[in-house]
Amino acid sequence: MSSTQVLTSTELAAQGSEAGGCATVQEIINILATAEAFAVTVLGSALENASNGSLALNAEHRQAITAARAEEQAHYAFLTASGAKPLTTTFTLPDLQFTTDVPAFLKGLIVLEELFIAAYLAAAQEFSILGEVEWVQHALAIGSVEAHHRVAARFYAVEAGLIAGPPNDVAFQKAKFKNVRAAAAELKRLGFIGGGGAQMSYPGPEVAPFCWTRSSVS
Numbered sequence: 001m002s003s004t005q006v007l008t009s010t011e012l013a014a015q016g017s018e019a020g021g022c023a024t025v026q027e028i029i030n031i032l033a034t035a036e037a038f039a040v041t042v043l044g045s046a047l048e049n050a051s052n053g054s055l056a057l058n059a060e061h062r063q064a065i066t067a068a069r070a071e072e073q074a075h076y077a078f079l080t081a082s083g084a085k086p087l088t089t090t091f092t093l094p095d096l097q098f099t100t101d102v103p104a105f106l107k108g109l110i111v112l113e114e115l116f117i118a119a120y121l122a123a124a125q126e127f128s129i130l131g132e133v134e135w136v137q138h139a140l141a142i143g144s145v146e147a148h149h150r151v152a153a154r155f156y157a158v159e160a161g162l163i164a165g166p167p168n169d170v171a172f173q174k175a176k177f178k179n180v181r182a183a184a185a186e187l188k189r190l191g192f193i194g195g196g197g198a199q200m201s202y203p204g205p206e207v208a209p210f211c212w213t214r215s216s217v218s
Helices: 009-018 025-051 059-081 102-130 133-159 180-189
Strands: 090-093 198-201
Touching (some): 025 059, 025 180, 102 133
16 A cells, blocks of 8 residues: 555445454554554563663663653553553563664664654544544544654664654654554564563553643644
């Protein structure tokens, strides 16, 4: 599927059947909440390692990642306040370098942010098929922030000489997944859910403060 292709309701229904039937709003937001809990957890681990000297992030990196973690926490809080129940709040880290080596962290963060963007694109499409107009708006509002995170990660990676090209290198975000279930499956495939690496647990909202009210996304 190209980055700009939109699936028809018939195509989406067929693909949903392949994955065990079309997802409900509850299932979609449960998966999205799981992804947000993971994002808060892995960014928190990176910041903790930066504080103790295990990850050589500079002050600007830490400021940007702290802000991103707070935004992911705001997303999680909104989703759970709306009834979402994460599938798990315990995650695995397949490679310890992800939070101890700056090149591995920045490159890995780009991959994850592209996954999150694609998950929200898939969610917006599924919500549209379900006729859930407000949830389409919420998915696009959150997904656009994930795109900010991707550009920031690419900026620092370009600055470090790890990748080439401009940080904002796409006109259309990539629609990687047919549905949100596929995004959850990708997190599992990458070893971040149920993998054999070191375990991490979602730390709770107190470590990622944010300023958010429901009216902010209405």
